[in-house]
Amino acid sequence: MNDFEYFGKLVEQAREEKGWSQQRLADEVDVDVRTVKKLESGTGNPPMEVVLKYIFLLNISPAMLFNHDPCEAGLKLDHIYRELIPFSQEQIKLLSDSALHLRRWNDNHPDVETFEDYCRVVGEINAQFPQNNS
Template sequence: MELQHLFGANVRHHRKAKGWTLERLADEVGVTQETIGKIERGKAAPLFDTAEKIAAALDVPATALFGANALPGTGERARLLAEIHRTLSRMNEDQLDRASKMLKAFVG
């Protein structure tokens, strides 16, 4: 289930980075907007064929969507990083900017 959520968060991140709507990605992939929404929320796992189509539409390697080398580590640290990643992927540009400033202030 964790991989499903990570995949969805990565899809959302790359879709938003391109400035695409759910509808645009769904059209590019040939699935419904509801399907993309469920994938992004981690409520549905795509077939491998669909995952490859999503990666191609977003112009990223499929491995990037599965989190290959994105969140190193295991255990509690990896779980926390994945949770933070999912949260950040749901933010708009203004929220990301504020979160970045907060993190910089927090870490120093």
């Protein structure tokens, strides 16, 4: 997907999540509805001032738009970004730390595929650190 298609998909996804019609978005951005349709189809190329309106009105992540390769993962991350907005910084950090921990675990234990595998690996890890029963 090219950059124009990606931006169009970001706008469409965020607009739908907000429950807005294309006409409502056009009214909010102060453009013709055909402009929104063209953008969402991946053929629009709005000026930066208009791009910034979309970002602001729809809570599109600038990082996902400008610093991420245009792909399905970026669309998913942008969706998650909007879901995180209501949470506090501490809650987002807790979630991020938990996700990073799980990512490291999975990267370091690619052979763990079942619950039994997990129990075996945890048992091996616990055996390396005997309990001090003083």
